[in-house]
Amino acid sequence: MLRCLPLVLVVLFALPAAAQGDQMPAASAVLDALTGPEDDLTPAERAVRARVLQDGVHVVHFWAPWCDNSRAELQRGWYEVIENNADVSFTFVTVWNDGEVGQDVLDRYAIPETVTVLTQEDFGPSEDKAQRRRRFLGLPMTWIPTTWVFHKNGELAFAFNYGELEMDQLQAALDGARSEWSHD
Numbered sequence: 001m002l003r004c005l006p007l008v009l010v011v012l013f014a015l016p017a018a019a020q021g022d023q024m025p026a027a028s029a030v031l032d033a034l035t036g037p038e039d040d041l042t043p044a045e046r047a048v049r050a051r052v053l054q055d056g057v058h059v060v061h062f063w064a065p066w067c068d069n070s071r072a073e074l075q076r077g078w079y080e081v082i083e084n085n086a087d088v089s090f091t092f093v094t095v096w097n098d099g100e101v102g103q104d105v106l107d108r109y110a111i112p113e114t115v116t117v118l119t120q121e122d123f124g125p126s127e128d129k130a131q132r133r134r135r136f137l138g139l140p141m142t143w144i145p146t147t148w149v150f151h152k153n154g155e156l157a158f159a160f161n162y163g164e165l166e167m168d169q170l171q172a173a174l175d176g177a178r179s180e181w182s183h184d
Contacts, residue, residue, distance in 0.1 A: 044093055044118040045137050051116070052150040057088045057157075057177045059170075062095050062120075062136070062146040065102025069164050070145045074109040077167040082112050085174055091116040095133070095144060096126045151177040 038046055052058045061078075063070035082090050092115055094101050099119050106117065124131035134142050140161065147165050149158040158173040 041137070042121050042133075044120045047116070047118055048091055048093065049137060049154075051089055051091055053154045054089075055153060056151070057085075057174060058150040059088060059090045059174070060148045060150065061090065061092045062141055062144050063092060064094060064096050064144050065100075065105040066097065067144050071105065071109075073145050073164045074105070074111070076164075079110045079112065081167050081170055081174075082115060084171075087178075088174055089116070090114070091118060093136070094119045095141070096122065098122070098126045149173045149177050 038049075041049065048060055052060065063074070065071070082088075092106065092111065094117070097119070099121055101117055101119055103117065106115075111117075120133055120136065122131050122133055126132060134140065139148070139156070139159070143161060143163055145163060145165065147158075147160040147170065148156060149170075151157045157177040160169070160173075
């Protein structure tokens with residue numbers, strides 16, 4: 001047991017620090033990022049911010065054409081979800097791909113032209129993981145694919161920050177984001 005004590009202490013001290021860096025910020029911090037000054041925002045962040053602050057439900061999906069998980073998720077039914085939710089805006093943000101969209105991959109999976117496609121700039125070459133942007137509009141974006149659902153003029157309703165998403169989960173989130181959630 002005493003041999004394990006140093007490991008236990010390391011884990012106990014490391015967990016709060018690791019968790020703190022990846023936590024989703026409070027809703028007020030998200031709204032501040034969405035309504036604050038544009039000076040430090042990338043062009044992709046400006047475009048997404050303008051979109052999600054509008055009325056309606058908005059999906060922001062982060063992906064990369066070289067990512068096996070991103071391609072597997074595209075194959076699962078994004079086309080059908082987009083086509084079945086004409087009242088929802090969809091924005092696909094290509095990340096960690098040296099500023100290239102990967103349109104050929106989106107075309108292969110029949111992602112409709114109604115989807116807005118943007119690229120997020122990195123700090124340097126994307127192959128250097130240290131150069132990749134890990135935040136978008138102040139929110140952590142540490143795994144791809146990642147999908148966020150906004151409603152109520154910029155309120156983050158759902159954040160799927162863990163990789164591949166099942167389309168029934170996404171549809172349930174869209175249905176929830178459309179509801180008034182009123183208990184009056």
